[in-house]
Structure formats: structure tokens, C-alpha cells
Amino acid sequence: MTEQELIARLLPGLATNASVRVGAGDDCAVLDLGLPGQWVLFKTDAVMEGIHFTPDTEPARIGHKALARCLSDVAAMGGRPTQALVTLGLPRDFEIARVEAIYAGLNQLAARYDTAVVGGETIASPERTFLSVALLGTVEREKCLLRSGAQSGDGLFVSGQLGGSLQGRHLDFEPRIREAQWLAQNFEVHSMIDLSDGLATDLRHILKASGVGAELLERAIPISRAARLAARAESSSKPPLLAALTDGEDFELLFTLPAREAVRLLDGWKASFPGVPLSCIGRITSSPGLVLRNENGARSLNVHGFSHFS
Numbered sequence: 001m002t003e004q005e006l007i008a009r010l011l012p013g014l015a016t017n018a019s020v021r022v023g024a025g026d027d028c029a030v031l032d033l034g035l036p037g038q039w040v041l042f043k044t045d046a047v048m049e050g051i052h053f054t055p056d057t058e059p060a061r062i063g064h065k066a067l068a069r070c071l072s073d074v075a076a077m078g079g080r081p082t083q084a085l086v087t088l089g090l091p092r093d094f095e096i097a098r099v100e101a102i103y104a105g106l107n108q109l110a111a112r113y114d115t116a117v118v119g120g121e122t123i124a125s126p127e128r129t130f131l132s133v134a135l136l137g138t139v140e141r142e143k144c145l146l147r148s149g150a151q152s153g154d155g156l157f158v159s160g161q162l163g164g165s166l167q168g169r170h171l172d173f174e175p176r177i178r179e180a181q182w183l184a185q186n187f188e189v190h191s192m193i194d195l196s197d198g199l200a201t202d203l204r205h206i207l208k209a210s211g212v213g214a215e216l217l218e219r220a221i222p223i224s225r226a227a228r229l230a231a232r233a234e235s236s237s238k239p240p241l242l243a244a245l246t247d248g249e250d251f252e253l254l255f256t257l258p259a260r261e262a263v264r265l266l267d268g269w270k271a272s273f274p275g276v277p278l279s280c281i282g283r284i285t286s287s288p289g290l291v292l293r294n295e296n297g298a299r300s301l302n303v304h305g306f307s308h309f310s
């Protein structure tokens with residue numbers, strides 16, 4: 001059974017109540033807890049030895065990544081993080097210095113975004129170390145950004161550079177909290193998501209939630225140096241464009257807003273965040289599906305059909 005199939009089986013049975021504005025299916029749950037003008041955001045995420053890190057990974061980077069994943073999801077809603085709880089699973093023969101270093105990495109990132117770590121839980125995990133973080137945040141009700149608002153004619157934008165993150169960047173990425181809040185304050189952003197599963201997959205989440213399609217411009221997709229170097233070093237690895245489309249763990253922002261705002265956006269972004277590239281990579285279309293355009297024309301991009309790139 002795939003992850004998608006598993007989730008589809010579990011979702012219909014989830015208990016709910018009157019607080020839920022947006023339940024499972026966006027980057028965070030959106031809750032009405034009675035705060036004037038604000039929604040509460042709620043998110044959990046985990047990192048596991050053998051999947052997200054190895055026994056050799058520098059421990060501070062493990063703590064950083066565990067929290068950064070959640071922060072990235074709060075960013076994707078245009079929100080600000082407030083409090084976190086941490087569940088830590090450890091083998092019985094754990095080293096205290098390593099655990100303290102994991103927490104140092106986590107606390108340093110939390111402090112940078114004014115997030116309190118307010119407790120948690122430790123449990124024995126015989127095989128592998130893991131870290132699970134639950135995060136609360138808030139967002140102004142009118143500025144809450146969902147996956148479901150993309151409109152035909154919107155420009156499609158992505159921050160940073162894509163692909164090759166697993167060669168190192170995924171352990172040190174900076175969640176785009178400030179950039180996302182700047183976007184929410186200054187622009188009529190129609191939809192937003194953070195890239196965790198790869199551009200092609202995460203863009204499809206926006207398209208499905210919004211009932212629209214998209215056309216990507218091949219030349220405009222920002223390909224990371226890591227993805228280019230990997231392709232050069234090893235002929236067996238993915239072509240760089242394919243890596244940018246399908247590699248996970250980029251944790252960049254993907255969003256849409258009216259195309260007429262593109263120039264003001266690109267100029268304002270460059271002035272505010274000179275160290276972070278922003279690219280217009282295509283547009284939202286009324287016809288469903290995902291199309292990739294290059295100098296030879298347009299072709300349909302199938303999530304499972306990437307072999308035609310090689």
C-alpha cells in the first residue's frame with residue numbers, strides 16, 4: 001500500500017469538532033480557538049535515523065532539521081510559529097552528549113524564530129533514534145494561505161534552487177518564514193505550499209486542491225548547483241532538470257499570484273531578500289494537467305513518466 005493509499009483510508013474516519021477550519025490535507029491544520037482576528041496553525045513532523053539522517057550525522061543538524069520541517073509548513077500558510085513540543089525516541093545505550101547536541105541545534109533554530117519549546121516526551125526506541133515535533137503557530141485570518149486558491153492566469157513562482165538537496169542542503173535549510181510573511185503582507189498570494197516531495201508532486205497538490213492546471217517553462221526552473229554537479233560526476237544519476245522536478249526535501253516556497261504583479265514581486269523580493277533567488281517558472285491554466293514547455297513545444301508531464309527526460 002502506498003502512503004497516498006494509506007492516508008486515503010485513514011482520513012474519512014478522523015474525529016473532528018467545531019474548531020476545525022482546515023483539517024488534514026494542507027501544510028498545517030487551521031483552527032479557530034477564539035483568538036480575535038487570528039487562526040491557530042497546528043503541525044507535526046518527524047525525522048528518523050536511517051531515513052532522514054544516519055548515525056554519523058552531526059547531531060545539531062538533526063535537531064535543526066526536525067524543527068525546520070515544521071517551521072517550513074507554518075511558513076507555507078503565511079503564519080508565524082509560536083510553541084513546539086518534542087518527542088524523542090532513543091536506544092537504551094544513548095550518548096548524552098549527542099542528545100544535548102541535537103537539542104542545541106533545535107533550540108538555536110527555535111530561538112531565531114521566537115518559538116518556545118514547551119516540553120515533550122522521551123521514549124525508548126530499541127532500533128533507531130527519532131525526533132517528532134509538534135508545532136503551534138498563528139496567522140491573520142485574512143492572510144492565511146492555502147493550497148486551494150490558485151486561479152487561471154496566476155504566475156507560478158518558486159524560491160531558491162531545486163534538486164540535489166539530499167547531498168547535504170536538507171540538513172541545514174533555513175525555513176522561509178520571513179519570506180512567506182513578507183509575501184502575505186505585501187501581495188495577494190492565491191496559493192502556497194512548501195516543497196517537500198519535489199516540484200512536480202507538490203505543484204500537483206496545488207493544482208488538485210485548486211481545480212486548475214499549470215504550464216511550466218523548462219528554461220525557467222532554477223536548478224541547484226548540487227543537482228548539476230551530481231549529474232556531471234556520475235552518469236548514472238538523474239539529469240539536472242529531472243532532479244529539480246522530482247527530488248524531495250527542497251523546502252522552498254511554491255506559490256501563485258496574479259501575473260500582473262510579477263514585476264513588482266520580483267523587484268521587491270530582490271530588494272528584501274538579495275541572498276535568495278526567486279523565479280517565475282510558469283503559469284496556472286484553466287485546463288487541468290501539468291505541461292512542460294521548451295523550445296520544441298509543450299508536452300504533458302506525468303508524475304510517473306519522467307523517463308522521457310533522459
Ligand SMILES: [Mg+2]
Nearest residue numbers: 027073194196
Ligand atoms: Mg508542506
